[in-house]
Amino acid sequence: MPRRGAVHTLDAFFAAVIILTTLLYASQVPRERDYEASASLRARGLEALVRLDGNGTLGRLMDEGGWDEVEVLLRLVLPSGVSFNLTVLDEGGSVVNDRAVSSGGLVGRTVEAVDYLLAVESAECPFYRVRLQLGGG
Amino acid sequence: MRRGRGQILVVAALGIALVIISTQAYVLELNRTTVSSDYGCFSDHVLGIEQGAGHVICASLVNVSLGGASSVLMDNLDRWEAFVSGDHTFGWCDLNATPASQPPYTEGIRLDWGTEGEGVSSACAEFTLNMSGRGLDVDHQFTVNTTTLLSVAGSYVDLGGDAKALTVMVELQVDGGWALAGSITLEYMKSAAWTDPTGLGSYQEQDYGNGTYIYTFTDDVPGSPVQIRAQVYDLRGVYVRAENSLGEG
Numbered sequence: 209m210p211r212r213g214a215v216h217t218l219d220a221f222f223a224a225v226i227i228l229t230t231l232l233y234a235s236q237v238p239r240e241r242d243y244e245a246s247a248s249l250r251a252r253g254l255e256a257l258v259r260l261d262g263n264g265t266l267g268r269l270m271d272e273g274g275w276d277e278v279e280v281l282l283r284l285v286l287p288s289g290v291s292f293n294l295t296v297l298d299e300g301g302s303v304v305n306d307r308a309v310s311s312g313g314l315v316g317r318t319v320e321a322v323d324y325l326l327a328v329e330s331a332e333c334p335f336y337r338v339r340l341q342l343g344g345g
Numbered sequence: 346m347r348r349g350r351g352q353i354l355v356v357a358a359l360g361i362a363l364v365i366i367s368t369q370a371y372v373l374e375l376n377r378t379t380v381s382s383d384y385g386c387f388s389d390h391v392l393g394i395e396q397g398a399g400h401v402i403c404a405s406l407v408n409v410s411l412g413g414a415s416s417v418l419m420d421n422l423d424r425w426e427a428f429v430s431g432d433h434t435f436g437w438c439d440l441n442a443t444p445a446s447q448p449p450y451t452e453g454i455r456l457d458w459g460t461e462g463e464g465v466s467s468a469c470a471e472f473t474l475n476m477s478g479r480g481l482d483v484d485h486q487f488t489v490n491t492t493t494l495l496s497v498a499g500s501y502v503d504l505g506g507d508a509k510a511l512t513v514m515v516e517l518q519v520d521g522g523w524a525l526a527g528s529i530t531l532e533y534m535k536s537a538a539w540t541d542p543t544g545l546g547s548y549q550e551q552d553y554g555n556g557t558y559i560y561t562f563t564d565d566v567p568g569s570p571v572q573i574r575a576q577v578y579d580l581r582g583v584y585v586r587a588e589n590s591l592g593e594g
Contacts, residue, residue, distance in 0.1 A: 219351030223358035230362035234369045254389040261396055264403070264581070299428060322386075323434055327397040329581055331411060333404035333421045335397075335428045 249290065249320040249342040256285040257324040257338060267328035270296055270304065270336060279309045282340075291315040291343040296336050304336060314343035387435055387481070391474065394429055394440065395487055398472055401425045402489045403581055406454070406468040410493075410584040415452045418444055418468060422453075429474075436478025445469035445490075455492075464575075464587030467492035494518040495585045497575045499560075500594025507565040510547075511591060515558040515575050519583075523556035527578040531560055534572035540564075569593065 260266040260281055269277050282292055294309035324338040405418040422442040429440040444453025455467040469490040476483040499513035511533065517526050532539040542548050547563040570590035577585050 216351055219354050223354045226355070226358040226362050230365050234365050248386075251385045251389070254386055254393070258389045258393050258396065261393065261400075264400055267400060299424070323432065324393055325397055325429060325432055326393075327400040327404065327425060329400045329403045329407065331404065331408040331413070331582070333401060333408070333424075335424065337432075 249318060249344050250322045252286065252290060253292070253320070253322040253340045253342045254324065256282065257322070257326075257340060259285060261324070261326055264329040266338075267326050267336070268330070270326070270338075271328045271330055271334060273306070275305055275307050275309050279311075282309070283311060286342070289316075289344055293341040295339045295341075297339065298337075299335050301337075314341055316343035316345045318345035319343045390435055391476075391483075391485060394474060395472075395489075397429070398425065398440075398442070398470075398487075399489050399491065402453075402468045402470060403491050403583070406466060406491060406493075407582040407584075409454050409468070410456060410466045411582075415454045418453045418470070422470060435476055436481055437476065439475040441473045441475075443471045445471070458586040458588075460588040460590075462497050462587060462589035464495040464497075464577075464585045465492060466583050466585040491520055491583075492518075493524075493577075493579050493581075493583045493585045495575060495577050495587045497573060497587045497589045499573065499589070499591050501566075501571055501591050503593055504563065507567045508563065509566050509571065510563045511542075511561065511566075511571060511573070513560040513573055513575075513591070515560070515577070517556045517558075517577060517579065519579050519581070524579060525554070525556060526558070527580045527582065529558060530576040532574045532576075533564075533566065534574075535564065535566050539574060 257266065266278065266281070269281075278294065282294065286292060291311045291314050293311075293314055294305070296304040298304050319341065321339060321341045324340065326336045326338055328334050328336070401421050402418070405421045408417045409415055422444065426440045426442055430438055432438055444450070446452070449455045449457060450467070450469055453468055453470050455465060455469075458464040467490065469488070471488045472486065474483070474485040474487070494517070496516040497513065499511060501509040501511045504510055513531060515529060515531065517524050532541055534540070542560070542562040542564065545562045545564055547561070549561045551559040553559070570592045572588060572590055574586065574588045579585070
C-alpha cells in the first residue's frame with residue numbers, strides 16, 4: 209500500500225513537471241517577433257526604396273544615369289544575404305537603365321518583387337516605375 | 346484500474362502541454378503574417394506616393410522659379426495623378442490633387458521676390474488618396490507645401506566722401522529650417538547699375554554653415570541708402586531673389 213502511494217506521488221510529480229516545463233517554454237517564446245527578422249523581402253525592398261527616395265537622391269541618380277551609384281546604395285541599404293535586380297521604366301513603359309543594376313543575380317529560396325513610383329526633383333520632372341526583384345531566405 | 350490512474354494523469358498533462366504550445370504557435374503566426382509584413386508594405390506604399398507628390402511640387406517650383414509657366418504645376422500634378430492611378434499594387438487607386446488657390450498662392454505657386462529684404466518661392470497643393478479593393482478601403486488626405494525663404498539685411502559705415510564699408514547678411518530657409526545655398530550671387534547698385542562686389546580687393550565672404558552668410562566689402566558708392574540684391578539657388582535648384590536698402594548703421 210505505501211509502495212502504491214509512492215508510485216501515485218511520482219506520477220503526479222511527472223505530470224506537474226510536464227505542465228510547468230510547458231508553461232516555462234511558452235513564456236520564453238517572444239510574443240512579438242522582431243520586425244527585421246520576420247519582414248518579407250517585399251517589405252525590405254520597399255522600405256529601402258522609400259528611404260533612398262526620401263531626399264530625392266534616388267531620382268536624381270536615375271535621371272543622371274548614375275547606375276553604379278544606385279547599385280552601391282542598394283547594396284548598402286539592403287541586408288546582407290539579400291540579392292537584387294533593379295529595372296527602371298519610364299512613363300511609357302520603356303526600360304531606362306542601359307546596364308544591369310544587380311547584385312549579380314537573384315539567389316535564395318524566395319524571390320519577390322516590388323514596384324515603386326518615383327518622381328524626380330528636376331525642372332522636367334520625369335516619372336519612373338522602379339521594379340526591384342529580391343532574392344533571399 | 347487503479348494502476349492506470351497515474352498513467353492517465355501523465356497523458357492528460359502531455360495533452361494540456363500540447364494545447365498550450367499549439368495556441369502559442371498559432372498566436373505567433375497570426376501576428377507575424379498580419380501585422381508586420383503587410384501593414385508595413387502598405388504604409389511604405391502610401392509614404393512613397395506622398396514622397397513622390399512632394400518631389401512633383403518641388404520640381405514644379407524649380408521650373409516656375411526659373412521662368413516656366415505657372416501652369417507647369419497643374420500639368421505635372423495631372424501627370425502624377427494618372428501615373429499613380431495606373432498602379433494597382435494594393436487595389437484600385439485614385440489620387441486627386443488641388444493646387445492652393447487662396448492668396449498669396451495662384452495656381453499653387455507663390456513667387457514673392459520683394460524689395461523689403463525678403464524673397465519667397467513657394468508651391469502648395471492638397472491631395473486626396475483613395476485606395477480600395479483587396480481588403481482595403483483607405484481615404485487619406487495630405488498637404489504638400491515647399492517654401493524657400495531668403496532674407497537679406499545689412500548696413501554700411503560711411504568712410505568719408507562716397508566711400509562706404511558695407512556688411513550684408515544673407516539667410517536662407519527651406520521648409521521652415523535653415524538650409525545651405527547651392528549658389529549665391531550678391532550685387533549692389535552703383536551708378537544705376539547692379540555691380541558684382543567679388544572683384545573688389547576688400548571683398549570677404551563668410552559661410553557659417555547653417556544657412557547664414559556674411560559679406561563685407563568697401564567701395565565708392567554715391568548716395569544713400571545703398572541698394573543690394575541677392576539671387577540664390579537652394580540645393581534643390583529652386584531660385585529666389587530679394588532686395589533691400591542698406592542704411593548707415
